[in-house]
Amino acid sequence: MAGIDVRDLEITFPLYHGDARHLRAMGELGAGTRFAHDARNRVVVQALRDVSFSLKPGDRLGLIGGNGAGKTTLLRALAGIYEPVGGSVTIRGTIGCLLDPQLGMDMELTGRENIRLRGMFAGLTRQQIADVEDNVEEFAALGSFMDLPMQTYSSGMTVRLSFALATAIMPDVLLMDEWFMAGDAAFRARARARLESLVSGADILVLSSHMSDIMAEWCNRLIWLDGGEIRMDGPTQAVLHAYENRS
C-alpha cells in the first residue's frame, strides 16, 4: 500500500557566497533565524526544519506558502533529489515526478530513446513500452524531433515531451509543481484532461501551487509552509481561509 512518512525533516543549503559577518550584524544568524552554522562551520540556510507528516492512499496534499517557504525543497526531498540533513523521508510505492522538465532525461539521447529508457526503468514489458511510446508521441506532437537528441529541443518542446512521458505511466505517488500547469493556452487545455485522469488514478498526490482554485479542486489537505516550517496542517478550506487572512 502506498504511503509517505516524513519525520523531523531538516534540509539545509550551504551559502558559499554568504557573508557571516553581514548576516550577524543584521541579526539574521543564530537561534530563531533561517541562517545557521553547520558542523563544518559553513553558513547554511535552513530550507526546511522540523517537518513531519504522513500520507496514506486517498490523500491529496497541497503545499502553500510564500516565496522561499520551502515548497519546492519539500517536493524535491520527497522525490529523493535532496538528502535530509536531519530526520527521514520514507516512501512506499512508485513515484511519478512533474517537477522539472529535464529531470530523468538524458539530453544527449533522442526523445524516443528517453521514452524507452524510462519504460525499462519502470519495469514495463516490451509491449507496454511500445504503447507508452505511441501515447507520448501522439500527445507531445513533436514530429520528426522525436528522433533527434533532446539538446536540439526548444524549452517548450522539452516540457511537452517530459509532461507526456511523466503522465503516460501511472505512479502510486504523484509529485507535482504548479508550473507544469502553465504553458501556452492550447497545451494547457490538452494537458488538463490528461492530468485529471492521472491525479484521480494515483494513490497519493502532493502538489505545490499558489493557485487557490486548483488547491480547492484537487486537494483534501493542505500544509502551509512558512520560513521552512509547518505553520498549519489541515483540511483544504480551513488552511486556505487562514492563509488568505494571514496578518
Ligand SMILES: Nc1ncnc2c1ncn2[C@@H]1O[C@H](COP(=O)(O)OP(=O)(O)OP(=O)(O)O)[C@@H](O)[C@H]1O
Ligand atoms: N540550491 C539552493 N541553494 C541555496 N539555497 C537554496 C537552494 N534552493 C533553495 N534554497 C533556499 O531554501 C529556501 C526554500 O526555497 P524553496 O525554493 O523551497 O521555496 P519555495 O516555497 O518553493 O519558493 P517559491 O514559491 O518562490 O518557488 C529559500 O530560502 C531558498 O533561498
